[in-house]
Structures are given as structure tokens and as C-alpha cells.
Amino acid sequence: MENSSQNWLYENFDHTGSAFGLRITRKLDEVQSPFQKIEIYESRDWGNVMLIDGAMMVTTRDNFFYHEMMAHAPLFTHPDPKHVVIIGGGDCGTLREVLRHPGVRTAVQCDIDEQVTRMAELYFPELCESNNDSRATVMFDDGIAYMANAAPGSIDVIIVDSTDPVGPAEGLFNRAFYENCLKALRPDGLLVQQSESPLALMHLIQDMRGAMRDAGFQSFRTLPFPQPCYPTGWWSGTIASKTARDLTAFREEDAAAAASKFGCRYYNAGVHRGALAMPGLMQEALGD
Amino acid sequence: MENSSQNWLYENFDHTGSAFGLRITRKLDEVQSPFQKIEIYESRDWGNVMLIDGAMMVTTRDNFFYHEMMAHAPLFTHPDPKHVVIIGGGDCGTLREVLRHPGVRTAVQCDIDEQVTRMAELYFPELCESNNDSRATVMFDDGIAYMANAAPGSIDVIIVDSTDPVGPAEGLFNRAFYENCLKALRPDGLLVQQSESPLALMHLIQDMRGAMRDAGFQSFRTLPFPQPCYPTGWWSGTIASKTARDLTAFREEDAAAAASKFGCRYYNAGVHRGALAMPGLMQEALGD
Numbered sequence: 238m239e240n241s242s243q244n245w246l247y248e249n250f251d252h253t254g255s256a257f258g259l260r261i262t263r264k265l266d267e268v269q270s271p272f273q274k275i276e277i278y279e280s281r282d283w284g285n286v287m288l289i290d291g292a293m294m295v296t297t298r299d300n301f302f303y304h305e306m307m308a309h310a311p312l313f314t315h316p317d318p319k320h321v322v323i324i325g326g327g328d329c330g331t332l333r334e335v336l337r338h339p340g341v342r343t344a345v346q347c348d349i350d351e352q353v354t355r356m357a358e359l360y361f362p363e364l365c366e367s368n369n370d371s372r373a374t375v376m377f378d379d380g381i382a383y384m385a386n387a388a389p390g391s392i393d394v395i396i397v398d399s400t401d402p403v404g405p406a407e408g409l410f411n412r413a414f415y416e417n418c419l420k421a422l423r424p425d426g427l428l429v430q431q432s433e434s435p436l437a438l439m440h441l442i443q444d445m446r447g448a449m450r451d452a453g454f455q456s457f458r459t460l461p462f463p464q465p466c467y468p469t470g471w472w473s474g475t476i477a478s479k480t481a482r483d484l485t486a487f488r489e490e491d492a493a494a495a496a497s498k499f500g501c502r503y504y505n506a507g508v509h510r511g512a513l514a515m516p517g518l519m520q521e522a523l524g525d
Numbered sequence: 526m527e528n529s530s531q532n533w534l535y536e537n538f539d540h541t542g543s544a545f546g547l548r549i550t551r552k553l554d555e556v557q558s559p560f561q562k563i564e565i566y567e568s569r570d571w572g573n574v575m576l577i578d579g580a581m582m583v584t585t586r587d588n589f590f591y592h593e594m595m596a597h598a599p600l601f602t603h604p605d606p607k608h609v610v611i612i613g614g615g616d617c618g619t620l621r622e623v624l625r626h627p628g629v630r631t632a633v634q635c636d637i638d639e640q641v642t643r644m645a646e647l648y649f650p651e652l653c654e655s656n657n658d659s660r661a662t663v664m665f666d667d668g669i670a671y672m673a674n675a676a677p678g679s680i681d682v683i684i685v686d687s688t689d690p691v692g693p694a695e696g697l698f699n700r701a702f703y704e705n706c707l708k709a710l711r712p713d714g715l716l717v718q719q720s721e722s723p724l725a726l727m728h729l730i731q732d733m734r735g736a737m738r739d740a741g742f743q744s745f746r747t748l749p750f751p752q753p754c755y756p757t758g759w760w761s762g763t764i765a766s767k768t769a770r771d772l773t774a775f776r777e778e779d780a781a782a783a784a785s786k787f788g789c790r791y792y793n794a795g796v797h798r799g800a801l802a803m804p805g806l807m808q809e810a811l812g813d
Contacts, residue, residue, distance in 0.1 A: 245544055249533055254570025255753065256533055258544030282542025282725075299724065299757075436587065436753065437570075463751060463759040465543065465724065469587075470758020471751040496805060503804040511799020518790040 246278060246286075248293050250468035253437040257293065257466055259283050265360060270352035272405050277360045285360045286466075287328065289353070289400055293466045295328050295361060303431070304364075305504035306462045306512070307474050308334030311394050311429040312341075313492040313509065314476060314484060318393040319343070322421075324380035324409060326398035327353030330364040335396070336373060337499045344373050349405055351377040381408045387421035395422065397430035402441070410445060415452035415477075422479045428454065432475040434468050435461050439522040442475060446523070449477045458484035459523060460512035462503070485513045534566060534574075536581050538756035541725040545581065545754055547571050553648060558640035560693045565648045573648045574754075575616065577641070577688055581754045583616050583649060591719070592652075593792035594750045594800070595762050596622030599682050599717040600629075601780040601797065602764060602772060606681040607631070610709075612668035612697060614686035615641030618652040623684070624661060625787045632661050637693055639665040669696045675709035683710065685718035690729070698733060703740035703765075710767045716742065720763040722756050723749050727810040730763060734811070737765045746772035747811060748800035750791070773801045 247258040259280045266277040276288040284297020308331050312318050319342045321335050327348030335344045348354060354375065358365045368375050376383075384395070395418050399406035408414055409430075418428050428449070432442045446457050454477035464472035476484055489506050496505035515523070535546040547568045554565040564576040572585020596619050600606050607630045609623050615636030623632045636642060642663065646653045656663050664671075672683070683706050687694040696702055697718075706716050716737070720730045734745050742765035752760035764772050777794050784793035803811070 245535070245537055247533070247535060247544060247546060249546065249548070254548040254568060256535060256544070256546030256548075257758075258535060258537065258546065260537070260542040260544075280542060436751075461751075463724075463749075463757075465757045465759060469751075469753045471753060501804075502806040505802065505805060507802020508799070508804055511796070511802045514793065514795025514799045516789075516791040516796055517784060517793060 248288075248291065253434065253468040255437075255469055257468070257470070259286060259296070261286075266356065268352050268356065270350050272350045275352055275356050277356060287356060287360065290404060292400065294400070295330065295364075296466050297361065299465045300328075300330050300364070301502045302462050302464050303472065304330035304334050305501050306460065307331050307396055307398055307429060307431065309492065309499070309501070309504045310460055310474060310509055310512065311396065311427050311476050312338050314487040315394050315427050316425055316488070320392050321345070321394045321396065322347065322383075322387070322392050323396045323398055324384065325400070325406065326396065328357040328361060328364050329354060329368055329375070330361070331396055331398045332373060332375070333364055333367040334499070336367040336370050337495075342372060346373070346375050347378050347380050347383045349377065349379050381414055384414060384417040384421055387417070389420050390423050392421045393423055393426055395426070395428045397428065399431065401433070410448065412448045412451045415449050415454065419453045419479055424480055426479045428477045429474050432459055432473045434471055435459065435473045435519050436469045436471050439519070442473065443522065445475060446477070454478065455481040456484050457525065458513065459515070459519065461516070461519065462512060536576075536579065541722065541756040543725070543757055545756070545758070547574060547584070547754075549574075554644065556640050556644065558638050560638045563640055563644050565644060575644060575648065578692060580688065582688070583618065583652075584754050585649065587753045588616075588618050588652070589790045590750050590752050591760065592618035592622050593789050594748065595619050595684055595686055595717060595719060597780065597787070597789070597792045598748055598762060598797055598800065599684065599715050599764050600626050602775040603682050603715050604713055604776070608680050609633070609682045609684065610635065610671075610675070610680050611684045611686055612672065613688070613694065614684065616645040616649055616652050617642060617656055617663070618649070619684055619686045620661060620663070621652055621655040622787075624655040624658050625783075630660060634661070634663050635666050635668050635671045637665065637667050669702055672702060672705040672709055675705070677708050678711050680709045681711055681714055683714070683716045685716065687719065689721070698736065700736045700739045703737050703742065707741045707767055712768055714767045716765045717762050720747055720761045722759055723747065723761050723807050724757045724759050727807070730761065731810065733763060734765070742766065743769040744772050745813065746801065747803070747807065749804070749807065750800060
């Protein structure tokens with residue numbers, strides 16, 4: 238993280254060789270939790286910005302791409318999602334989107350770091366506006382242990398909304414974790430995980446799918462979407478299903494009806510369909 | 526443009542409040558043309574990079590998004606494009622993509638600045654590989670004058686592949702220019718122009734469409750696509766038609782057959798269809 242004299246805050250992404258920056262007006266907060274350093278800046282044009290260990294996690298302006306795609310794409314792919322678990326997601330933006338679905342009965346958010354949520358409540362209150370929904374459980378615990386202890390066949394959709402596969406989130410990207418997810422899912426169950434940049438980190442998507450496949454997941458689909466503040470600005474989520482199925486089929490009519498009711502700024506049925514049309518470079522690397 | 530001590534080259538986008546950067550290994554060239562300053566850097570992970578007046582124009586690694594979308598989306602929307610004119614486009618990448626269409630009989634590239642093409646030949650030779658195609662005319666002249674003097678009803682597709690609407694390209698974003706384009710187009714004719722970021726610069730897209738409409742263009746469609754090295758990493762092209770028509774209709778079967786034959790890394794029929802599904806924030810701003 239560089240802080241130039243003109244108040245531009247840059248994040249240099251070593252693994253992609255690219256950088257993203259924002260014009261910052263001031264630093265609002267900083268806390269060192271038991272797990273990581275969380276910083277909040279105010280930007281001139283992007284609202285507030287949260288950094289975890291120097292990596293931009295959320296800005297007020299652009300988080301809707303990620304949260305809408307990570308929640309609505311899997312939930313409209315599942316035939317009838319009632320019980321949803323979010324591993325990570327401490328900024329609560331994914332939880333808010335999940336709770337827009339009237340059919341959802343329970344949504345558990347399990348992030349290891351309570352401080353992330355406390356900072357989100359202060360600096361991104363709009364993302365936390367559904368935390369008191371009676372269907373929501375906001376807990377702070379180890380997501381790996383949570384999935385290891387989850388009742389078998391109890392969950393419809395697991396959303397892994399974590400930081401990168403280094404540091405606290407490392408254990409969310411391996412076979413042992415995926416095996417516990419598989420066991421906890423109902424037969425129709427889906428797992429979705431943020432899967433980095435399809436331009437720069439296709440090998441990570443391949444490794445992730447490999448570990449999911451080794452754990453017993455049957456079908457896979459990786460959906461690209463814009464996310465300006467993440468490396469290369471082009472991001473993805475990978476959906477995996479417990480049983481073999483066509484993950485290009487989704488509840489298209491429900492999605493079409495819901496998108497404006499939900500107030501989505503990016504996701505809609507056409508955008509979902511579009512994200513299923515993989516560009517050549519993804520088809521070539523992923524073979525689907 | 527900032528050049529930090531660790532050889533990160535940043536472009537600060539004043540109007541979006543965001544920045545993009547690349548890890549640079551060395552500066553390869555710099556020339557001051559009669560129109561603008563052109564710089565070439567070598568990056569560690571993105572190949573070569575061309576900057577014009579400090580703005581990143583092209584990198585070896587990510588230019589395919591832009592060139593494929595700016596060429597193939599309008600050419601597959603047109604029923605039978607035979608005569609194509611590119612205004613700007615001096616790096617020759619759009620020309621190369623246009624010439625992949627076997628039905629194209631003539632493709633004229635008219636960029637005001639010969640030095641852009643000379644630098645592209647040296648540092649982006651792959652983009653220039655079709656410059657000697659017998660159907661191609663690479664000329665260096667004022668695109669505004671070129672369109673003012675073009676024979677009425679002679680062109681099928683005009684691609685405006687220019688820098689931002691400041692400096693030499695300013696005259697490519699107003700009613701007088703669009704009126705000349707309209708006159709030069711055949712009845713089925715299409716104009717496509719790069720139209721900046723739908724996240725940050727929607728007002729520019731609205732202004733551009735307003736001027737096109739004032740000039741007599743009838744139907745409009747703005748297609749978003751990723752373009753990492755441009756502001757926000759999310760970019761767009763706006764297609765306008767001389768006569769009223771449904772610009773969501775395109776030669777989908779031809780596009781499906783062509784994408785792999787053309788060697789496209791991003792564009793294909795599904796991606797085109799996906800780009801026609803506008804996210805809510807674009808529907809709201811553009812009303813279509």
C-alpha cells in the first residue's frame with residue numbers, strides 16, 4: 238500500500254503485476270484485530286474504503302457488483318434455497334442480498350473476525366441494514382470449524398465470501414474444507430466461492446475446482462463480473478453442486494421478476510445469463 | 526502519471542477518482558508527435574504498454590477485450606458489412622479484428638497521428654499483422670475531415686476508436702461529426718464509438734447519445750465489457766443505427782461460428798448476447 242503525496246492510495250497486486258488506486262481524503266479508522274489489520278479511508282469519489290492487511294475489500298461505490306453476484310447467482314441457480322450459510326462475509330453485504338429472497342428461512346453469517354463487522358456497522362451501515370432480520374444469525378467463529386460441525390444435509394447454499402487464500406482464509410480453499418461443505422449440503426445443495434480474476438489467476442480457479450472435485454463436488458461453473466477495486470477489475474465466483482446438474486440452468490423467470498424488486502444495480506436475469514456465456518479464454522482454461 | 530521508487534507506473538484518473546497501475550521494468554521509447562506525447566514501457570506481467578499524453582491506451586495483455594468488442598459486436602450486428610471505416614485506431618488492433626470478417630471488402634483506418642502506428646508496428650507487431658491485407662488502407666489524416674468528405678451512402682460500419690473527448694479527439698464527440706457520419710453511412714449503416722466507463726461516466730454516454738440523436742441517428746445500444754487498463758476497469762461501446770432497428774438483434778449464428786475461427790479470447794455469441802443484457806444501473810440511466 239502506497240500513499241502518495243497527492244493523497245492517492247494505491248494497492249499493488251504483486252501476483253497480477255497491476256495496481257488499483259483511489260483518491261483519498263482522510264483516514265477514518267484503524268484497528269488491529271487478533272486476526273488482521275483493518276483500515277478505513279474516506280475517498281473523494283468512491284465513498285468509504287475498507288482494507289484488510291493492506292488489501293482493498295469493499296468500497297461504498299462498487300461493492301454491489303460482488304455482493305449481488307455472489308448472492309443472487311447461486312440462490313437463483315438453486316431450486317428453492319431455504320437455509321443459507323455465509324463463511325466470511327463480515328461486511329454483511331452478502332447477507333443483506335441473501336435476505337432479499339423471501340424464500341430464505343435462515344441465513345447464518347460466520348466470520349472469524351468480529352472487528353470486520355463492527356467496522357462495517359460504523360462505515361458501511363447500508364450493508365448491515367438486514368443484520369437484525371429475524372432470519373439472520375451473525376456469528377463470529379472459525380468458518381472451518383463451523384462447517385466441520387454443521388449438521389449433515391442441513392444447508393441449501395454455502396457462500397464462501399472470504400479474503401484471498403493467504404492468511405486467515407487459507408483453510409477455506411482446500412479439500413478438507415470442501416469435504417465438510419459437501420457433507421453439510423442437502424442433495425440439491427450448492428457451494429459458491431469467490432474465485433479471483435479470470436484474466437490473471439486462472440490457475441487459482443483450476444486449483445479450486447480440482448480440490449472441490451476431489452472432495453466430491455460434481456458440476457462447476459465460473460461466472461465472471463466486473464469488480465473495479467479487485468486485481469484487474471475483472472472478478473469471478475465459482476459455483477459447485479453436490480450432485481451432477483446443469484449449472485447454466487437457473488430460475489430465470491424468478492430472477493427477472495426479482496432484480497428490480499431487490500433494487501439490484503448489476504444483477505438481473507440477463508446479466509446472469511450473460512455471465513454463463515464464458516469468453517474463449519475461460520472456456521479454454523476450464524474446459525466447459 | 527506517477528513513477529514510484531518500486532517501478533510501479535500509476536495513471537491517476539482525475540474524473541473517476543481511481544487509478545490503475547502496472548509494474549514496469551523499463552521505458553522503451555518516447556516520441557513527441559505533432560499531436561501528442563507517445564510513451565512505451567515494458568511491464569513485467571502485461572507485456573508492453575502505450576501511453577498517449579500520460580493515458581494508458583494499450584497493453585499487450587489486455588487489449589483483446591476492447592478490440593474484439595469494438596470490431597465484432599457492430600460487424601455482427603450489421604446484416605452484411607462490406608465497407609468499414611475506423612476513425613482513430615492507430616494501434617491497428619481494431620483493423621486486425623475487422624479484417625477477420627471474410628465479407629469485408631474494404632477497411633480504411635484513418636488516424637491523425639502516424640506516430641501511433643509507427644510505435645505500434647515496433648512494440649505491438651501482432652496488432653499490425655493485417656496492415657498489409659489487400660483490403661486495408663492505413664492512412665494518416667484528420668478523421669473529422671475524412672468523414673466530412675466521405676461519399677454519401679458509402680460506408681456500412683464506422684468505428685470511432687479514439688482517445689478521450691479532450692485533445693485531438695474532442696471533435697469526434699459532437700453533432701457536426703455525427704451528421705457527417707450519418708450522411709456517409711448506407712441505410713443499414715452503424716456507427717460504434719468507445720463510450721467510457723458505465724460506472725463512472727454515464728453522463729458522457731448520455732451526452733454522446735444525445736448528440737448522435739440530434740444528428741439523426743435512430744436507435745442506440747451501449748455494450749459493457751471489461752477493460753482493465755481503462756478507468757474503473759469496466760468499459761463500453763455505444764452502437765447507433767442510421768435507421769430505426771432493434772440493436773439487440775445480431776447475426777448470432779455467424780458470431781457463434783466465427784468466434785473460435787477468429788481466435789477470439791473474449792468475444793463470442795454468448796458474450797455479445799450477455800453484453801446486451803444491461804445491468805440495472807445502465808437501464809436506469811439510459812432508459813433502454
